[in-house]
Amino acid sequence: xxxxxxxxxxxxxxxxxxxxxxxxxxxxxxxxxxxxxxxxxxxxxxxxxxxxxxxxxxxxxxxxxxxxxxxxxxxxxxxxxxxxxxxxxxxxxxxxxxxxxxxxxxxxxxxxxxxxxxxxxxxxxxxxxxxxxxxxxxxxxxxxxxxxxxxxxxxxxxxxxxxxxxxxxxxxxxxxxxxxxxxxxxxxxxxxxxxxxxxxxxxxxxx
Ligand SMILES: Nc1ncnc2c1ncn2[C@@H]1O[C@H](COP(=O)(O)OP(=O)(O)O)[C@@H](O)[C@H]1O
Ligand SMILES: [Mg+2]
Numbered sequence: 001x002x003x004x005x006x007x008x009x010x011x012x013x014x015x016x017x018x019x020x021x022x023x024x025x026x027x028x029x030x031x032x033x034x035x036x037x038x039x040x041x042x043x044x045x046x047x048x049x050x051x052x053x054x055x056x057x058x059x060x061x062x063x064x065x066x067x068x069x070x071x072x073x074x075x076x077x078x079x080x081x082x083x084x085x086x087x088x089x090x091x092x093x094x095x096x097x098x099x100x101x102x103x104x105x106x107x108x109x110x111x112x113x114x115x116x117x118x119x120x121x122x123x124x125x126x127x128x129x130x131x132x133x134x135x136x137x138x139x140x141x142x143x144x145x146x147x148x149x150x151x152x153x154x155x156x157x158x159x160x161x162x163x164x165x166x167x168x169x170x171x172x173x174x175x176x177x178x179x180x181x182x183x184x185x186x187x188x189x190x191x192x193x194x195x196x197x198x199x200x201x202x203x204x205x206x207x
Contacts, residue, residue: 001013009028027042027045043074048140052142052144056117056139059117062136063137083135102176103175105134105158109122118142118144119154120142120143159194
């Protein structure tokens with residue numbers, strides 16, 4: 001196994017299984033947490049990630065296949081998607097290509113939400129470009145829910161993350177959202193809810 005990334009929560013390894021390249025995502029203990037609580041949090045996130053990944057695959061969303069779950073190591077072995085991350089490539093694309101990516105993102109999130117799945121961390125480092133589709137990874141904060149409020153908060157993370165990572169293309173958020181609402185019936189409601197939540201927040205700030 002070869003360590004390829006060390007994130008705040010997990011170590012990502014590249015390995016092989018029956019000659020196929022795989023990714024092993026292992027949630028590492030956090031020293032500052034009480035041990036028992038830490039184990040519980042890591043177990044919950046590992047389980048949630050595997051569960052929602054599986055559901056997302058069933059729903060036809062592009063995401064890695066799971067090959068193994070190890071609840072001792074808190075590790076998930078999954079398909080390696082050898083694809084560029086939106087985060088790393090979108091800024092240098094010509095504008096029509098950027099718009100195409102924005103639409104693909106809106107569609108991918110819509111297909112997740114329409115199946116009652118919320119990602120929880122929709123930043124562009126968790127989105128990979130697979131031809132004409134976006135593949136989603138990193139389901140550690142994901143939830144299975146039909147609550148539109150949760151979906152609105154998914155979109156808020158997406159919007160805020162996009163604005164800070166890709167501030168030169170802030171306007172593309174609109175493009176993402178219009179593709180989102182065109183792709184499923186409930187999308188419009190979710191966007192209205194997001195707007196309302198933001199209105200409340202603005203109101204709170206002023207006060
Ligand atoms: N299945 C996968 N295929 C290809 N690359 C992956 C895969 N899973 C993770 N990665 C790479 O590792 C990085 C971190 O993994 P991620 O699941 O997002 O963990 P973190 O919680 O640390 O953000 C991703 O941004 C991506 O570059
Ligand atoms: Mg990530």
